[in-house]
Amino acid sequence: MEWSHTSENVITIRMETTGQGWRQPFLKLADVHFDSPFCDRRLLRALLDEALEQNAPVSIYGDWHDAMQSRNDPRRTLAELRKEYAGVVAYGDALVEDSVEFLRPYAPILMHISDGNHDVKMRKYLETDLLERVCNTLGVPHMGYAGFERYMFKKNTGGHKSSKLLFFHHGKEGGVVSKGTQRSARWQEWAVADIYVGGHVHNEWRINRPRVTVAPSGKEVVDETLHISLPTLKNEWKLKGGYSIERAMAPAAIGGAWLVFEHHPRCRNNIHVDALRAR
Secondary structure, three states: OOOEEOOOEEEEEEEEOOOOEEEEEEEOOOOOOOOOOOOHHHHHHHHHHHHHHHHHHHEEEEEEEOOOOOOOOOOOOOOOOOHHHHHOOOOHHHHHHHHHHHHHHHHEEEOOOEEOHHHHHHHHHOOOOOOHHHHHHOOEEEEEOEEEEEEEEEOOOOOOOEEEEEEOOOOOOOOOOOOOOOOHHHHHHHHHOOOOOOOOOOOOEEEEEEEEEEEEOOEEEEEEEEEEEEEEEEEEOOOOOOHHHHHHHOOOOOOOEEEEEOOOOOOOHEEEEEEEEOO
């Protein structure tokens, strides 16, 4: 299996399938907020170790950093500053160094890390791109707020080829009641793909949306698009107080998702795809 950028906003993954029993997982993460004291680093490491063991490539769709504690950031609060960053002279440099040290063992399986709203804000307040610096040091692609992943399948015996297209977007505000599910319809209106992945709302769900199309044989077929909302690794919800409970918000879903491709004789092109909880 290999991957490479085929344009600024598209990454292409090529793999061989081996028929019955073939299976390939991919780990999907978003809203890690790595430098927050509420980031579940133990779970994060466990998921990345599992991905390494399974040779499962990893995509991180925005907000790797929390990065709200710089001098000029109006969101700053001592309650959300990790103790190891207290008193450091170069706050931004410390975040970069900490991230690089943590991610270095996993660099060979990191397909890309993309931007989220926190990454956009930190460029405004810090006037530097921390995520770009992390990615450059690790040799990992840094992608923007939205883009595509193109999964290309080829049988190891030659001949048959197929593909699945994934669209990702970090996400936008909202989702207090709907949990962000309305975007499954909105995104499908203007981005053509088989799989849609987003984060931001810290809610976990999967939705299948049937659609009709025409197969290469010239016959109409009904297939499905898969929509995935990724949870977070930032677990700051407490009844006693804090950002979420003071706004009467429910606890966030914690973890990630496994996107799994596998051989299935009843599926179109013999490729079945689904999302499983990563906890």
